[in-house]
Amino acid sequence: MVKEFPLIIIGGGPAGLTAGIYAGRSQLKTLIIAEQPGGTIGYAHRVQNFPGFPEIGGLELANRMVEHLQKWPVELLIARVGQIIKKDDGFLVTTDQNQEYRAEVLLLALGTEKRKLGLPNEDRFLGRGLSYCALCDGQFFKNKTVAVGGGGDAAVTMALYLAEMTNKVFLISLQPELNCSPSWHQAVKNQKKIELICDNQVTELIGSENLSGIRLKNPYQQQTELPIDGLFVEIGSAPSTTLTEPLNLATDSEGFIKIKANGRTSQSGIWAAGDLTSGSNKLRQAITAAAEGAMAADDIYRYFKQKG
Numbered sequence: 462m463v464k465e466f467p468l469i470i471i472g473g474g475p476a477g478l479t480a481g482i483y484a485g486r487s488q489l490k491t492l493i494i495a496e497q498p499g500g501t502i503g504y505a506h507r508v509q510n511f512p513g514f515p516e517i518g519g520l521e522l523a524n525r526m527v528e529h530l531q532k533w534p535v536e537l538l539i540a541r542v543g544q545i546i547k548k549d550d551g552f553l554v555t556t557d558q559n560q561e562y563r564a565e566v567l568l569l570a571l572g573t574e575k576r577k578l579g580l581p582n583e584d585r586f587l588g589r590g591l592s593y594c595a596l597c598d599g600q601f602f603k604n605k606t607v608a609v610g611g612g613g614d615a616a617v618t619m620a621l622y623l624a625e626m627t628n629k630v631f632l633i634s635l636q637p638e639l640n641c642s643p644s645w646h647q648a649v650k651n652q653k654k655i656e657l658i659c660d661n662q663v664t665e666l667i668g669s670e671n672l673s674g675i676r677l678k679n680p681y682q683q684q685t686e687l688p689i690d691g692l693f694v695e696i697g698s699a700p701s702t703t704l705t706e707p708l709n710l711a712t713d714s715e716g717f718i719k720i721k722a723n724g725r726t727s728q729s730g731i732w733a734a735g736d737l738t739s740g741s742n743k744l745r746q747a748i749t750a751a752a753e754g755a756m757a758a759d760d761i762y763r764y765f766k767q768k769g
């Protein structure tokens with residue numbers, strides 16, 4: 462028999478977990494389905510901007526959020542959702558293992574997926590010198606030379622983390638200067654192992670079996686080829702549309718789901734929160750994702766209360 466819930470939250474990062482905590486406190490029977498409970502913040506080396514935690518490891522913060530959720534009577538299913546079908550009386554949600562659940566309303570908190578460089582051989586070198594996650598793969602590059610592609614907060618913290626274990630980190634930014642918060646700017650300056658290459662771009666991945674170098678758009682120290690052992694890519698993220706496209710939700714030009722201040726999307730019965738929305742001024746941080754999750758859950762509670 463298909464299990465039914467008034468509310469199913471898809472995604473268990475800061476947005477989904479906060480929404481779950483609020484739903485639990487409102488005694489709304491809720492199921493959270495998340496492939497990776499804790500979400501993307503678990504990849505952050507250090508987090509310095511979540512109130513109450515002056516400095517905390519991303520994974521520890523993620524785990525604490527999951528533990529906090531578990532204090533409330535909310536079901537958490539660790540699974541990947543493969544399909545959402547709109548029915549007359551709600552939604553049918555199917556996981557990759559063909560488990561089916563029915564929801565009266567949905568809250569989408571799926572986060573985003575990493576942007577790729579879009580270069581030939583990118584998929585071939587994945588796991589062979591190319592990575593999108595320093596916390597997952599950094600240890601494989603102890604005492605080696607690596608490069609990080611990107612210039613925002615996430616790329617800079619990635620470079621700082623990698624500098625702790627590698628011999629050298631080239632930080633390659635497309636912009637004429639780093640686009641990170643001033644405190645990270647100073648940290649990069651203080652870290653002698655980081656060599657900053659601005660106004661430049663990786664245009665080719667070089668290597669046979671494993672990645673052995675990259676080609677740059679503009680010469681750096683008279684060279685366009687840079688020998689490296691590993692390349693870490695952190696050039697932003699975009700929402701994945703595979704799951705949400707059939708729902709015909711209004712999105713902005715970059716594919717982020719448009720929401721009202723209360724988290725409602727353009728389709729009735731569907732709310733969205735966190736990094737996948739066009740809300741929160743697109744700051745895309747754990748705190749804004751959590752805030753959107755809280756507001757959406759509160760509005761969903763009011764919706765059911767009004768319905769009676």
Ligand SMILES: Cc1cc2nc3c(=O)[nH]c(=O)nc-3n(C[C@H](O)[C@H](O)[C@H](O)COP(=O)(O)OP(=O)(O)OC[C@H]3O[C@@H](n4cnc5c(N)ncnc54)[C@H](O)[C@@H]3O)c2cc1C
Pocket residue numbers: 471472473474475476477494495496497498499500501502503504505506507508509510511540541542543570571572573615618619704734735736737745746747748750
């Ligand atoms: C390296 C790095 C460092 C960062 N550092 C900071 C920082 O210092 N401070 C800060 O505030 N923010 C930081 N961020 C940003 C922060 O991680 C995100 O803004 C935040 O996690 C967004 O929360 P979310 O809940 O919207 O999405 P996410 O955290 O991305 O969670 C998405 C959830 O959806 C699930 N999901 C996706 N697809 C499916 C599916 N088909 N089926 C089931 N589940 C699915 C995922 O498994 C996950 O549980 C950092 C990000 C990165 C990558």
